[in-house]
Amino acid sequence: MRMCIKVWGVYFSGALLCQLLLPAFPEDFFAFPVNGALVLLAVTGLWVLRKERPASPAVRLLSSPSTTCILLALLVLSCLTLGLASSPSPSSWWFFFLFTALTLHLLMVFYAGAFRRRPHRLRFILIHGGLLLALLGSFAGAPDTAEWRLPVDKKRPTRQAYTPQNGKIYLPHSLQLKDFDVTYYPNGLPQDFRADLLLDQTEDIALSVNHPYALSLTDDLYLVDYEHTPEPRFCIVQLVRQPWKYVLGTGIWLLLGGCLLLFVQGLPQGMTVRREKAEKGGRP
Amino acid sequence: MTWTEFPWFAAAAILLWTGGAVCALRSRKDFSTGAAWLTATGLCAFAAFIILFWMSLQRPPLRTLGETRLWYSFFLMLAGLLTYCRWHHRWLLLFSTVLTLVFTLMNILKPEIHDQSLMPALQSYWFVPHVTVYIFAYSVMGCAFLLAIAGWVKHTERYRPAIDRLTCIGMAFLTAGMLSGALWAKDAWGHFWNWDPKETWAAATWCLYLIYLHLRLCGKGRRAMLNALLVAGFLCLQMCWYGVNYLPAAQESMHVYY
Structure with missing residues (x-):
């Protein structure tokens, strides 16, 4: 435990120094193919390390239960800091170090538990594998994720979109508003709104809240807002590019399966043993 | 069915739950069937209001803070009853009743503004499962919190098995x-x-x-550390549920209750 605290103390001191001394985290540098290569390197590198040197300090550190608690505690503290901030941004050196450590640790724990006989092995694989995929999809996939907003009106087709920083770009597809329908509750709040759009002057598409349109395997269109007048003349469409959504989505569904098994199968074996001790009056 | 009728259903349910709690405490046996039946009947009265309210609103009553309190009260008593039936902790029904009473009184004395509108983003098939599963998890963790406090005060590990099981179930739902x-x-x-x-x-x-x-x-x-974690988890959970509404960051949140 003390060794773990020392090593992670040094590691996160480095993270803090980077956060304080270096300029903003260069997220774009880690865009594909760099993130893909790093993920591949981590997956194969840790596998080889575990096979070739199972007793090495690095393997013991990364698969230690103390590491789990230390990293989770740091994540709690980081979340609390973010939660109390008025404009939180997890894109920073600190979170880069934290999520890198969490991913490597989870990968090592997965290798250690998924390939040996153990009680509730399927549950272990679903929970840890799912969490690993979700973490990889969101953390490694973040540099490839982008969004743009397009004001779309009825007058003419538009390709002009805006980044969250108000940067202007031109998309390869054009959109034109054909029809917009909004209904209101008696108290004036919007009940529902939907837009009929013309994509590339050829294809009719319908957009409403909670019902995005898949433009391609990586891009989705969302209806996010409209002109708040009795007869709206334009609506705001958001284009989200998220190539890693399949990795993230798979991770989420695996984790949901693991939760179901956690509920059905109950307590893990180790806890049951300690439960019996506790029932006899012993301390855990 | 509107909030106007709520105090009648709530009073009936609270009376039954209090009767159940007293029965459990005064019973000579570890487990009192009468206490379980009284609590279950109170739950039925509370559930009847939720169902009728749902039908009259023509949408699931899960949108406002007051509506989520309604579910929390229901699930907390349900979790308390199930825990009592399984582990026979006779004081748990009283604790659950007191905690439920606090949330029910909040709804009666400080009603939120309720209307029938459901904003477009909430009109999704995920709405009901997401909120009910979360509120059930909150209630189960609430029971684990009560047990942790009891264990802390009494300096005993007797409740640890029940806490572990509740946290395990709560974690699955959370x-x-x-x-x-x-x-x-x-x-x-x-x-x-x-x-x-x-x-x-x-x-x-x-x-946590x-x-x-x-x-x-x-x-x-x-x-002490384990109990402190459960207390911290429960406090964080309250922040997550309604505490964030009072933070400056809530201005930009998409999850604020109306």
């Missing part, structure tokens, strides 16, 4: 609630996770309970 929210967010806003204040507090809460489970799995952690 995770399912969080993940269903992520899938819904992808449909509604395009991103699974936005680091919205509510999501950030949800992540902190989830991690995860630390507890891992400490228990490894057999590490002293009694």
Whole structure:
């Protein structure tokens, strides 16, 4: 435990120094193919390390239960800091170090538990594998994720979109508003709104809240807002590019399966043993 | 059915639950069938209001803070009853009743503004499972919190098995609630996770309970530390549920209750 605290103390001191001394985290540098290569390197590198040197300090550190608690505690503290901030941004050196450590640790724990006989092995694989995929999809996939907003009106087709920083770009597809329908509750709040759009002057598409349109395997269109007048003349469409959504989505569904098994199968074996001790009056 | 009729149903339910709690405390046996039946009847009265209210609103009563309190009260008593039936902790029904009474009184004395409108983003098939699963998890964790406090005050590990099981079940539901929210967010806003204040507090809460489970799995952690984690988890959970509404960051949140 003390060794773990020392090593992670040094590691996160480095993270803090980077956060304080270096300029903003260069997220774009880690865009594909760099993130893909790093993920591949981590997956194969840790596998080889575990096979070739199972007793090495690095393997013991990364698969230690103390590491789990230390990293989770740091994540709690980081979340609390973010939660109390008025404009939180997890894109920073600190979170880069934290999520890198969490991913490597989870990968090592997965290798250690998924390939040996153990009680509730399927549950272990679903929970840890799912969490690993979700973490990889969101953390490694973040540099490839982008969004743009397009004001779309009825007058003419538009390709002009805006980044969250108000940067202007031109998309390869054009959109034109054909029809917009909004209904209101008696108290004036919007009940529902939907837009009929013309994509590339050829294809009719319908957009409403909670019902995005898949433009391609990586891009989705969302209806996010409209002109708040009795007869709206334009609506705001958001284009989200998220190539890693399949990795993230798979991770989420695996984790949901693991939760179901956690509920059905109950307590893990180790806890049951300690439960019996506790029932006899012993301390855990 | 409107909030005007709520005090009648609530009074009937509270009376039955109090009767159940007294029965459980005064019973000579570890488990009192009468206490369980009284509590179950109170739950039926409370459930009847929720069902009739749902039908009259023509939407699930899950939108406002007051409506979520309604579910929390129901699930807390349900979790308390199930825990009592399984582990026979006779004082748990009283604790659950007192906690439920607090939330029910809040709804009666300080009613939120209720209307029948449901904003477009909430009109999704994820709405009911996401919120009910989360509120059930909150209630189960509430029971675990009560047991942790009792164990702390009495300096005993007697309640640890029940706490472990409740935390395990609560964790399964908490995770399912969080993940269903992520899938819904992808449909509604395009991103699974936005680091919205509510999501950030949800992540902190989830991690705290995860630390507890891992400490228990490894057999590490002293009694005080384990109980402190459960208390911290419960406090974080309250922040996540309604505390974020009072933070400056809530101005930008997409999860604020109306």
